[in-house]
Amino acid sequence: MQILILEDEPVHAKYLTKLLTSICGSTINEVKHVTSIDEADVYLKQFHADIFFLDLNIFGSDGFEVLDRIPTTTIHTIIVSANTDNAIRAFEYGVIDFIAKPVSEDRLRLSLERHSLFVNTYQIVGKIQSNTKSRLLQVDLDRLQNRLSHLMEVQKIYLNENLSLEVLAEELELHPRQLSEFLNGKKQTTFHSFLHSYRIREAKDLLIKYPEKNVSDIGFEVGYKSLSSFYDAFKKELKITASEFRQRTSLS
Structure with a gap:
């Protein structure tokens, strides 16, 4: 071992x-x-x-x-x-x-x-x-991708602070393990990384669009339950803090 x-x-x-x-x-x-x-x-x-x-x-x-x-x-x-x-x-x-x-x-x-x-x-x-090899064999992957894009890009389901792998899978009429396999295998990401990417992108837009808003308010607005999770995710994604990002964009 x-x-x-x-x-x-x-x-x-x-x-x-x-x-x-x-x-x-x-x-x-x-x-x-x-x-x-x-x-x-x-x-x-x-x-x-x-x-x-x-x-x-x-x-x-x-x-x-x-x-x-x-x-x-x-x-x-x-x-x-x-x-x-x-x-x-x-x-x-x-x-x-x-x-x-x-x-x-x-x-x-x-x-x-x-x-x-x-x-x-x-x-x-x-x-x-082993006989089926994949949980996605009976899934229409193009339809799945389109539905997932609609939920994330149009409906912005990621703004829901209670969004989980199970909740998103239910919206897609999938088993959670099917969605996990799709994200890991087809999109080369985990659910949490996938979710963070959308939330941080939204936060970036709001930081630029509404310079008068508090950074903390934006963190909650994009779906984070705690500020520490928002700050950590933002810095991990961009290597700078949300406040530093706002300052840099305001000067450019």
Whole structure:
């Protein structure tokens, strides 16, 4: 078994490795420890990891950036973080489990049991699906693309702060896994990245069009429930803050 740990504090990574070795023994081939999001991204693109243990605060960077880049359907991710407020958001990405720090041996055992159950279930489902290969075989992809574009471009459904993969799939008369496969395979993106791209584009337009509006009001207007989520998404998309963007555009 190949295990990857993304953790910026070596003492935590060392302790987790010790627990894993104690629990799993010789079934582990390698435990690879990296300390940056870029290192993890490179490793996951080049090598196979059976389990990916991810901390959500990497030297101040948001660990969710990694989940935006990788499909959790193929990389089995377990979050290890003291930020338990992020648990619901993490499960929305499809992670297997969320372990609060400090990690205990019993809690880690339970998480590994969940992983084992997940793998066995995934293999069974994979065998069942092997005859069809894709959930999209019976879907009219052109019609799906047109309907999706209409919802996003015309109806601007992304402004709904409660929009989720499940809600959007229902609007498209799809199973959520069908929509996830379409976004991952056909559009090379995750649902959250897809949603953020529309919300941030709308925010950019509003920042330019209404210079008198507060940046925070615009964040809520484009569909974000919290300002921190808006600020983080905006900076991730444009590498500058919303206020800096407004200032630069007003000078140009």
